[in-house]
Amino acid sequence: MTGGPAFELRGLTKRFGSVTAVDGVSVEVARGEVVALLGPNGAGKSTTVDMLLGLTKPDAGAVTVEGGSPREAVDRGLVGAMMQNGALLGDVTVGEIVDLVVSTHANPLPASEVIARAGLENLVKRRCGKLSGGERQRVRFALALAGDPKLLVLDEPTAAMDVDGRRAFWAAIREYAAGGRTVLFATHYLAEAEDYADRVVLMRHGVVVADGPVAEVRAAVSGRVLKAAVPGATETDLARLAGVTSVQLRAGRAELACADSDAAVRALLAEFPQAADIEITALGLEEAFLALTAEEAAA
């Protein structure tokens, strides 16, 4: 397998009655990328994932996975998926279900490696029906890994995991991706996208509203905040400054959202030489996300 993207979505559209769940989504992901698909409830993330996996047929557009159709890629064992509600048989043990799934693949990882990568060593003899929510997620992760896929697709993988479980899970994902394999995960957790993804695809109302490295997505919403103590200045005064898009005064400190923070700091000091304790920071992904959502609410 050489060249070419890990997968490509071209103009993907899916409607459910009058709802357009996914509306012309185009995304190309290179091999070895770890991509977060981020968005609020109903943004179209799960529908996009379902089309990527060939579980739902698009109304328009096309999906290519490892150079073929999603079905072909799945049949060839190139794709491993961890879905939100994948059922597990209650009566079989973790060891048995891993063995079973490993045995269905043409070129699987050894069962012992699957168990180790998913951190299930101490749960091998446990019946699946007796697992906690977070443990069940780890078993689903193990089953997704069993076929040694080139592409891992994870729909809200850490939803039921505690803090330690999440940390261990992401360490396992990074290790997996380090070998040049590709990961796409859908999430609500902005911090996870920020900490663990190389790239963020931000969706809202079925449309991709930002796509790029985490730092670029932050910058796309033009994002810097200038904070300063500005005695005697009102919100109206500050809102007039060049480069400033919005103002908040909190406990005697001004917070200026800036499209151009260089212009803003010059204008601030020219107009208010008494301004002190000046601090300029980039927006976090959370703020970027909120800004994009707010833009839409205002539109």
Ligand SMILES: Nc1ncnc2c1ncn2[C@@H]1O[C@H](COP(=O)(O)OP(=O)(O)OP(=O)(O)O)[C@@H](O)[C@H]1O
């Ligand atoms: N089978 C379906 N029938 C009708 N409408 C659907 C169906 N599946 C999804 N939708 C609608 O399509 C839109 C996108 O849903 P989707 O589940 O893809 O969003 P999401 O981003 O995954 O949301 P969440 O984060 O809540 O899981 C929503 O408005 C949803 O109600």
